[in-house]
Amino acid sequence: MLSTPYRPVLRHPLLRRVLPGLAVSALGDGMSIVAISWLALQLAPDGARGAWVAAAVAAYSLPSALGGVLLRRYLRGRSGAQLAGWNATLRGAALGAIVVAYGAGVLHTWLYVALLAVSSLLAAWGSAGRYTLVAELLPREHHLAANGVLTAIGEFATIVGPPLAGLLIGWTNAAVVIALDAASFAVLAATYRLAMPRTQPTSQPADPDTSEKIGHTTDPSGSEANGRTQRGLLALSFGFFLLFGPFYAAMPIHIADELHAPATLLGVYYTAFGIGAVVGGLGSAFLRRLPLWPAMTGIVVAFGAAMLPLGLGAPAVVSLPAFAVAGLCWAPYLSTVMALFQRTTPPDRLPQVLAAFGSITVIAVPLGTAIGGPLVTAFGAGRTLLLSAIAMMVLGVIAASGMILQPTGKVREEPHPDGY
Structure with missing residues (x-):
């Protein structure tokens, strides 16, 4: 991998200190996917277990949207390492209190x-701090590679974490797994504290030619x-x-009621x-x-097309x-979105913009899942999957058409210092 676009990321003297802490924390969060709902099942009274499991899962994510809006006044202007470290500290402390x-x-x-809810505030x-840190430490030609590394770490943890949590819960209990998650956030907080310099890194300036690179013309300042x-x-x-939200509502029913298959098949799909x-x-870096x-926009269309066979x-x-x-x-989408934000946002505003992005998108999947419930009831799970897939493809085409209809400037290739 050292001869690939990832070499500058993995060799960066500061990032290579932070990445192990991010991997440990991601694994802890991957295990918590199972542990949080399982502990809720243990605590909830009979007859209300479903409601409390849903409340616990929602509490571990949705309050972040509130924090992204309400705390903007107090957190703007902070460095990426500060924001990411404070989040890790709060997560670890609140989970430890549990x-x-x-x-x-x-x-x-x-x-x-x-x-x-406190832990997710x-x-x-x-999340904004992690991607801001990338923009602070690396030149913009390496942003996509660094974003891809962060995404891959998180996705790998979602593969390894849940089965590991299941084994640990079987040997001990869900509280032990949550304790390990709290410890992983403590490790991450210490990593940000000890690995990063006390002085704020110099941010890369917003690129005045970004609009040409992404297929838009610009006024002289580029701000419009x-x-x-x-x-x-x-x-x-x-x-x-x-x-994408309706897939969470439709997939289990599609597997159980329409395919008449066991839950293990659902696990194989995920x-x-x-x-x-x-x-x-x-x-992602090769994009x-x-x-x-x-x-x-092509990723959105391709994702919808890949979902068509299910529907x-x-x-x-x-x-x-x-x-x-x-x-x-799915994975390159987030890396690409973050790279576009990193290129088009002034450094002093990047954390606020990324926090707003996180606040908006964290609501989208649960809302889509909630909409998926009535759709499954009305049309069936298979047709709901088909409708969602087609709607994604239409969304991507509309977005691409909007881009194509605008006058475009000449797209300038970025230099590749290492020759790849």
Whole structure:
């Protein structure tokens, strides 16, 4: 990998200190996917277990949207390492408090959900901090590769973390897994504190020629085109994640009721998706020679096309590889979006813009899942999957058409210092 576009990322003297902490924390978060809902099942009273599991899962993510908006006044102007470190500290402390309360025998459902909500309050800022740190430390020709590494770490953890959590819960209990997640965030917080310099890194300036690289013309300052690009990114991403939401509602029912298959098949589908996502995350850097906005809209269309076999009722021998291809398309999307934000946003505003992006998109998938429930009831799981796939393809085509209809400047290739 050292002869690839990832060499400058892995050899950077500061990033290579942070990446192990990110990997440890991602693994802890991957395990928590199972542990949080399982502990909620243990704590909830009979007859309300489903509601409390849903509340716990929502509390571990949705408050980040609130924090992204309400805390903007207090967190703007902070460095990427500060924002990411503060999020890791809060996550570790709140999850640790859950473990302490459980050990003391005083953890009840309301306290559990409240502590989960506190733990996620800075999550949008933590994500913004990670990608801001990339923009602070690396020249922009290496942003896509670094974003791809971050994505691949997270996707790999979602493959390894859940089965590992299942084993640990079987040997011990869910609180032990949450304790390990808290410890992983403590490791990450210490990494940011000790590995990064006390002085704020010098940010890369916003690129005045970015609009040409992504397929837009610009006024002399570039601000109008960049603002239009950022609004387009938010709209396209919200629509993409919203349309992905119904898959979470439809897939289990499709597997159980329409295919009459066991839950293990559902796990195989998600594993295939995760493997594809890891490969796609590592392949993100090779999109750098393409104009990023057309590449991103193409990803949306390709993702919808890869989901079509599921909606059309294709056998698993066809739909399973297609689902892996969908994962292959999924991972580069986030890396590409972040690269566009990094290129079009002034350094002092980048954390705020990325936190706003996180606040908007974190709502989209749960909202889409909620919409998916009535769709499954009305049309069936298979048709809901088909409708979502077609809608994604239409969204990508509309976004691409909007880009094509605008006058475009000459696309300038970025130099490749290492010759790749």
